[in-house]
Amino acid sequence: MENSSFGTPPDQRHTTERCRSLSRLSLTNLPVAPAVDPRSLSVGVVHLGLGAFHRAHQAVVTERAAVATGSTRWGIAGVSQRSTTVRDQLAPQDGLYSVLERGLGDPSIQVIGSIREVLTAPEDPDAVVARIADPAVSVVTLTVTEKGYRAAGSGLDLNDPEIQADLTGRPPRTVVGQLAAGLARRDEPLTIVSCDNLVANGPFLRRLVTEYFDALGKVPSAFETTRFPASMVDRIVPATTDADRDEAARLLSVRDEAVVVAEPFLQWIIEDDFAGARPAWEQGGAVLTADVAPWEQAKLRMLNATHSMLAYLGALRGYETIAETVRDEELEGLARQLMTDDVVPTLSPPDGLDLAAYGESVLERFANPALKHRTRQVAMDGSVKLPVRMLGTVRDRLAAGAEPRTISLAVAAWMVYVLQTPDLDDPQSDRLKTAVAATSNPTQLVDALLAVDSIFTPDLRDSTLFRELLINHATALTN
Missing domain, CATH: 1.10.1040.10 (N-(1-d-carboxylethyl)-l-norvaline Dehydrogenase; domain 2)
Incomplete structure (x- = not known):
């Protein structure tokens, strides 16, 4: 998509225009637009665990799929499970951020616009549950690291104090509690895709949610038709440094506080087992298979x-x-x-x-x-x-x-x-x-x-x- 409001290429700017490097990313000051106009996107995906890996991986594939299909229904509502850092970085930037790819040659950069909303679970847990329950949302993805599942061995750690607190009825703050509360308020089935490095991560997450509902003593009807496909993700995403932010500013001529760094390689293998509509991830570079x-x-x-x-x-x-x-x-x-x-x-x-x-x-x-x-x-x-x-x-x-x-x-x-x-x-x-x-x-x-x-x-x-x-x-x- 071309739009003259995004400015001229950096090498054609006057010196005074380079003062924009002190400003934050926005649609009005980018030399190159995101591949999809983020203003056209509605939220159809919720992602739990809005860290650097998701922004360099699933969000990129989701945007590529939107480019390939022209669909505008798969914007992402991202949930930060702990701190407000990502929200504070993205909110002043209209949700935009860049991915700085570092390979053996010169670095390259692209601006991603697929994240349309950022929620912070500790501040507003009810909003997280409401988004999962939203009928317009048909897919939830997760990158919360292995410890975010609060498991003990092959099952849910029911002695975990945070799990216990969620079970007592507080607005949930664990990912299993959030998923369970959202499902309890849905009439429609949901597809929940774990993207963490766990063996058979989809079935494993289903077992954790099942044990949570068993502890509650009530299983919502939507859970019976909800699908938990397994998936495998691969991309090296190191922690962003100040030098990376400076490099991104040089390439963009604007300052991006939310830039993430990644290698060129990206892989996403997904079990083809969905409860309803989904992004055409296979057109964004993912591989759908019967056996992950x-x-x-x-x-x-x-x-x-x-x-x-x-x-x-x-x-x-x-x-x-x-x-x-x-x-x-x-x-x-x-x-x-x-x-x-x-x-x-x-x-x-x-x-x-x-x-x-x-x-x-x-x-x-x-x-x-x-x-x-x-x-x-x-x-x-x-x-x-x-x-x-x-x-x-x-x-x-x-x-x-x-x-x-x-x-x-x-x-x-x-x-x-x-x-x-x-x-x-x-x-x-x-x-x-x-x-x-x-x-x-x-x-x-x-x-x-x-x-x-x-x-x-x-x-x-x-x-x-x-x-x-x-x-x-x-x-x-x-x-």
Whole structure:
């Protein structure tokens, strides 16, 4: 879409016009318009978890789908679950923001206009429920990270104080409570798409909502026909820095406080199981399939597990970014070894996915020096990431009678990272730091963390081979 009100290209502006770099993004001062006029969009999607990943991923695909189809009914109402930061950034910018892509060449930038409303759950939880209940909304998507589901093992943590508070009737502030309250007020079915790194995330979320309704003692009729398709997402989205904001201002000639940074690669695999109307995401670059599981398992075990291992080993060696870590020949070799020796034997790849080529592409993406993905950012929330990224591989290798040597190194690196990181960023940080406080050698460290039953199941705790591997690796890492 062309519109002269968006201004002339930056290289044609006079010096005085460049003062606009001090202003905020708006439709009246952009040199290039969003691909879709955001003023034409009505809200048809609610997204829970309005962080950088969603803005660089699902919101981009949704806008591309709107461009391809001309549909204007799929604007997004985004919900920030915790802070007002995103709302405060986007509100003065008419909901507009930019995606700064950093690859091996020059960076590129695009302005996205698909987010039409921003709600902040702690400030107005009733508004969140009302949006989910809105008959014009037929799809809810989620990126709330693994810990946002408030699960314990394979089910809902009914002892979680926030879940308990929602169950007592307050305006809900947990995602499961929000979904349940919205469904209770709907006559129409809904499609709820989890986009977090959880195994079989759609069925898993359905189970959590089912257990929530069971605890309430009442199941609304709309829930019976609501669908929870599984999905798998992939794009590296590092934390935005001031340098990124400066780069975006240079490219746009206006200041964008909400810019997000991403690699050029983007993948979204979605189970084709919807209750009603939806955006034509497949025309925006997504892949719809009957079975997400093989795609999901390959990504979790190859990309995500390798990412986490590099984060822990890199942080222990003092590397600030993943790219620096991959440039360490020993660590790059261990990452490749993790995938080829331990992970690939456990996978049954989907048609069209060459696991060897996929593994090489993973390392190439991690080595992108322009992204500056911080090791400490990737290392956070290890207690919820380990079970879905690494421990399944450990079980499968042990069941096959194999020695899971490299994946055990990844787990041991997490254990040493827990021990050596004073300000551990993890939902179970208090429990973990208490567990390791009295340890004085690698054996005690391993035994103390293996005893954390919210992470390690009895089959792993009772494996002599796994324990010995962990002790050997932890000893080497602490010497």
